[in-house]
Amino acid sequence: MNKVVIISNSLSNVFLRRKHLLDQFINNNYEVILITENDIEFNINNKKYKLINLDFRKSKTNIFYNMIIFFKLFRLISKLNCNNILCFQIKPIFMVSLINLFLKRKIVNTFTGLGSLLINKSFLRFLVIHIFKTTLRKKNLINIFQNHHDLNYFLKRNVINKDKNKNFVINGSGIDLHKFKFTELVQKNITTFAYIGRLISDKGIMKFLNLTKYFQNRKDIKFIIVGEIDTNNFSFLKYETLKQYLSNNVEYFGHSNDVTKIISSIDCLIMPSFREGLSNIILETLALGRPVIASNVPGCKDIIIEGKNGYLFDIFDEKDLLNKVNDFLKIGMHQKKEISKFCTKSVIKYDINKITPIYYKLIHET
DSSP: OEEEEEEEEEHHHHHHHHHHHHHHHHHTTEEEEEEEEOOSOOOTTOSSEEEEEOOSGGGTTOHHHHHHHHHHHHHHHHHHTOSEEEEESHHHHHHHHHHHHHHOOEEEEEESOOHHHHHSOSHHHHHHHHHHHHHTTOTTEEEEESSHHHHHHHHHTTSSOTTTSEEEEOSTTOBOTTTSOOOOOOOOSSEEEEEESOOBGGGTHHHHHHHHGGGTTOTTEEEEEESOOOTTSTTBOOHHHHHTTOBTTEEEEEOOSOOHHHHHHOSEEEEOOSOOSSOHHHHHHHHTTOOEEEESSTTTTTTOOBTTTEEEEOTTOHHHHHHHHHHHHTOOHHHHHHHHHHHHHTTGGGBHHHHHHHHHHHHHHO
16 A cells, blocks of 8 residues: 655644645555644544544744754654655755654655744744755655745745755635635624734734724724634734733634635635735635735735735735735625625636646655
């Protein structure tokens, strides 16, 4: 039986974003081994997948713990003796690529975004990029990016070699258009804007919270916040800070495992992120027929068509975001319904049934 190892930060992310891919491997008689943090309820007797619990996220800022994780991962990959390895997110890619200098497996790396580490200038970023220049230039590596900006980021810094490496840009992780399908927009007395994502600085949560202050006396406008306070990220928002912004028209819903009902109930999503791979929450929102006001940055601007399925704003200009929100508020119901229909049409090319075969082909045929 063929074997494939999938390495990611969390099991919830694997099942949320890669379940379709797992099933394709299972249906083609692959043994699927998951190396990730078991952050959800998982039946250890599940015969479909073999799960090896490894907590990448807890070690985010602890050098000693990172070393332990690294050597555990080295031992696992060596023992599994599998030549088909799929890696997702920066930390697993960094560790596995370093390990592969010694083990020389076939690795498919997917950069789902550059993450806080590579966005912000620091000595650690300098160090990681220089290590990547050694580890990511090997012939047995395939590097997948979710937008051309991230690919060019690595090419410009000579981290990867466009002649030596196999480098691809694909349309994100893909979305399940059967699950995220068009829902009719209903006219209401209150216009609802939402922030959906982790409550960390790089996702722009403070941009959203500062926006709400301009509408604190408006009873016809509501803001909702959906997402976890990710204490594993050094830029997480403290609940004490969040609480200062909560009011009659600003509500915090916490984490949600199913955002489809929430998205269907809102009028517009606001995505103030500083950088994305290819934003899943934007794609899911558009698929359900709701427009998005997003920052004009990689991973967001690749999806938004100005005035048709949303608006783009300058992430460093607070008034620009305010102006785009006011522009949306001026739109009549007839135009909103036309925009809603176009939103769903605009994401057809991101169908997960078009993305999954690319991964399977890279493993099965190369």
